[in-house]
Amino acid sequence: MRRIVVIGGGISGLAAAHRLIEIDPSVDLTLIEASARLGGTLRTDQRDGFLLERGPDSFISEKPEAVALAKRLGLESRLIETNSDHRRSFIVRNGRLRQVPEGFQLLAPSRIWPFLTTDIFSLAGKARMSADLFLPRAITNGTNDESLASFVRRRLGREALERMAQPMVGGIYTADPETLSLRATLPRFLDMERDHRSLILGMLRKGRSQTGTSGARYSLFLSFDEGLQVLVDALTKAIAGCQVRLNTKVVGIERHSGWLIKTGKEDTIEADAICLAVPAYIAAQLLTSVDQTLASQLNKIRYASTATINFAYRRDAIQHPLDGFGFVVPFVEKRSLIACTFSNVKFPGRAPSGHTLLRAFAGGALQPDLFALEAPEMLRRVEHDLRELLRIDGKPLFAEVSKWSNSMPQYEVGHLDRVAAIENQLAQLPNLTLAGNAYRGAGIPDCIRSGESAAEKLINYFGSGIASA
Ligand SMILES: Cc1cc2nc3c(=O)[nH]c(=O)nc-3n(C[C@H](O)[C@H](O)[C@H](O)COP(=O)(O)OP(=O)(O)OC[C@H]3O[C@@H](n4cnc5c(N)ncnc54)[C@H](O)[C@@H]3O)c2cc1C
Numbered sequence: 001m002r003r004i005v006v007i008g009g010g011i012s013g014l015a016a017a018h019r020l021i022e023i024d025p026s027v028d029l030t031l032i033e034a035s036a037r038l039g040g041t042l043r044t045d046q047r048d049g050f051l052l053e054r055g056p057d058s059f060i061s062e063k064p065e066a067v068a069l070a071k072r073l074g075l076e077s078r079l080i081e082t083n084s085d086h087r088r089s090f091i092v093r094n095g096r097l098r099q100v101p102e103g104f105q106l107l108a109p110s111r112i113w114p115f116l117t118t119d120i121f122s123l124a125g126k127a128r129m130s131a132d133l134f135l136p137r138a139i140t141n142g143t144n145d146e147s148l149a150s151f152v153r154r155r156l157g158r159e160a161l162e163r164m165a166q167p168m169v170g171g172i173y174t175a176d177p178e179t180l181s182l183r184a185t186l187p188r189f190l191d192m193e194r195d196h197r198s199l200i201l202g203m204l205r206k207g208r209s210q211t212g213t214s215g216a217r218y219s220l221f222l223s224f225d226e227g228l229q230v231l232v233d234a235l236t237k238a239i240a241g242c243q244v245r246l247n248t249k250v251v252g253i254e255r256h257s258g259w260l261i262k263t264g265k266e267d268t269i270e271a272d273a274i275c276l277a278v279p280a281y282i283a284a285q286l287l288t289s290v291d292q293t294l295a296s297q298l299n300k301i302r303y304a305s306t307a308t309i310n311f312a313y314r315r316d317a318i319q320h321p322l323d324g325f326g327f328v329v330p331f332v333e334k335r336s337l338i339a340c341t342f343s344n345v346k347f348p349g350r351a352p353s354g355h356t357l358l359r360a361f362a363g364g365a366l367q368p369d370l371f372a373l374e375a376p377e378m379l380r381r382v383e384h385d386l387r388e389l390l391r392i393d394g395k396p397l398f399a400e401v402s403k404w405s406n407s408m409p410q411y412e413v414g415h416l417d418r419v420a421a422i423e424n425q426l427a428q429l430p431n432l433t434l435a436g437n438a439y440r441g442a443g444i445p446d447c448i449r450s451g452e453s454a455a456e457k458l459i460n461y462f463g464s465g466i467a468s469a
Contacts, residue, residue: 002028002462005261005271007250007286009033010040011444012435013277014235015069015451021239022072023459029242030269032261034249038236041404042444044227049352051227052310053359054402056444057341058082058221059228063445065452066231067222073234078224082325082346090327091120091167092335092389097320097327103203106168107152107160107189108132110203125159132156133198144190147413149177151189155199167328171339173442174306174364174408184415223347228444250278253286258431273431273461275454279303280409280438290432294425300418301438303406304365307375309382310343311358312397318356319391326359327389331366335389336381338364355397358386365410375401409438433457 006017009031017031037043041055059066070079090097101118103111108129121129132155138146148169152161166177173180182190189199196202224230236244249264253274261269276283284298326341341359344351351357360382363371370378379401386392419439426434433454437447 002272003030003258003270004028004273004275004458005030005032005259005269006275006277007032007261008040008277008282008436009035009038009244009246010277010436010447011042011232011235012437012447012451012454013040013275014038014232014239015448016275016277016433016435016455017239017242017451018069018235019452019455020459021242023455025241027242029239030271031239031242031244032248032250032263032269033244033246034264036247038244038246039229039232041407042228042232043402044229045400046226047398047400048312050310050312050355050357051343051350052357052400053227053343054308054310054400055404056228057343057347057359058223059444061220061222063441063443063449065445065448067445069448069452070224070231070234073231073238075224075230075234078226078230079222080225080347080349082221083348086323086325086345088324090324091163092327092329092333093120093163095333095388097389099324100168104164105203106186107165108156108199108203110206112204120163121159125157125163128157129160130200132200135198137193137197145181145183145413145416146190147178148175148180148182148185151182152177155193162332163330166332167330167338170331170364170366171328171361173411174304174338174361175410176365179365179410179412181411181413181415183413184411221346225349250286253290255290255429273433273458275433275435275451275458277435277451277454279406279436280434281406283434283436291425291429294422294429297418297422297425298438301415302410302412304363304408304410305368305371305403305405306338306361306363306408307371307378307401307403309337309360309362309379309399309401311360311383311386311399312351313356313358313392314397315354315356317392317394319393320389322356322390329385335385336367336370336378337362337385338367340386340389358390360386364408371403371405375403409442411442430461431458 006013043054045052089100098120101114109115152165192202252262254260258272259274280298280301284295287295322342325346328339329335337360339361343357343359435450435454
């Protein structure tokens with residue numbers, strides 16, 4: 001029987017292990033996880049009637065892999081959509097929350113009137129953004145990639161970058177817009193310039209059919225009734241037949257006819273094939289003695305750290321109407337948080353009646369100093385800003401900080417070329433696959449896709465002898 005070992009029990013590793021078992025229930029599979037629990041950054045806790053998402057809180061349904069997996073796991077009835085009221089978000093300007101204009105999609109407006117009347121931009125800022133209507137296409141630099149900052153400054157001006165693109169996109173990727181690759185994250189905007197010349201014209205043409213929402217297209221975001229932990233628990237149950245080794249850190253791997261996996265517990269595990277579902281810098285460490293070129297390519301993918309802080313309040317302590325799903329904070333506002341979700345407005349069942357759950361983000365590529373603070377000091381600063389921004393009286397009932405160190409890969413300009421080089425080099429090791437958020441998408445559906453395709457590659461490696469899906 002072929003022995004397969006998956007290293008890393010986050011959503012990518014769980015998806016890989018599950019797909020292996022789905023294809024061949026008799027596979028000899030071991031899943032090794034360094035920490036005491038499966039799920040990686042997916043973690044939901046319950047406290048005093050509140051449902052706390054410590055990592056992600058939702059996934060996008062536009063990418064089908066998470067919904068498809070949920071259905072295969074029998075979880076369809078537990079999927080929940082975002083609240084159909086208040087599908088809007090806010091951006092902070094001069095210390096106040098302003099609504100993202102209807103039809104605005106991350107970088108540019110798809111509707112003229114909400115854009116003209118918004119108070120997020122100054123008159124001069126709007127005039128500069130409108131110049132996009134007349135500006136010529138860029139002369140391509142041959143690399144087919146550009147940083148978010150360079151692109152937005154060029155087409156829409158500095159204010160559009162500082163007040164909209166940085167906080168909206170930074171909120172998703174916790175990234176520095178000066179280095180974030182547009183090709184790897186939002187290629188549709190580069191394509192829009194190529195096809196329509198003007199982003200605004202392109203958005204207007206595409207956006208005519210999409211009205212009634214502002215900011216992110218929230219109807220596309222989903223979770224589960226009891227949070228994302230539902231997915232982790234179902235996957236854990238589905239792979240119960242395989243050997244799961246928690247609290248076991250892999251410290252090295254060696255190649256012989258197959259693989260020898262060394263753990264921190266000073267034992268070794270033999271495998272015919274492995275899937276490395278760990279962050280790229282860990283994969284690099286583990287592969288140093290196997291393939292130095294691959295290890296140094298993996299090391300080129302940099303990471304940022306981010307924290308979430310869940311604040312539980314009585315509803316009447318907060319004066320802001322909380323009539324949206326949350327807000328993002330431009331870096332130029334000089335605040336200690338980068339975004340905040342009104343969790344119980346966004347999804348049902350997140351707080352007891354008469355209460356509110358706020359989920360703030362801090363750190364990211366632009367504010368590493370904040371992430372470096374001890375949890376109590378980080379909490380104090382974020383709470384102070386929330387108090388001002390949402391007009392809160394009094395202290396939260398409780399607050400919980402979750403620090404995710406080096407958790408968010410930074411898709412910097414040239415990222416897709418770096419990933420192509422990694423994949424090219426990896427082709428020389430057919431019984432090794434990589435999965436995770438570092439390569440071709442950092443969202444949950446991307447991670448599931450990467451885990452499942454890593455599993456399928458390993459099954460293909462063994463040939464049709466094992467089974468076919
Ligand atoms: C705060 C935060 C909020 C987010 N919000 C969203 C969101 O709302 N929607 C969305 O789609 N995405 C979101 N993301 C992104 C998404 O959650 C992650 O990209 C995804 O969960 C990463 O999964 P993974 O399995 O690739 O990595 P991880 O979750 O990091 O899992 C890797 C696992 O490998 C283990 N490991 C590491 N080293 C070793 C070793 N040497 N030996 C054994 N095991 C090891 C780790 O302990 C860990 O469990 C968010 C991310 C963060 C950090």
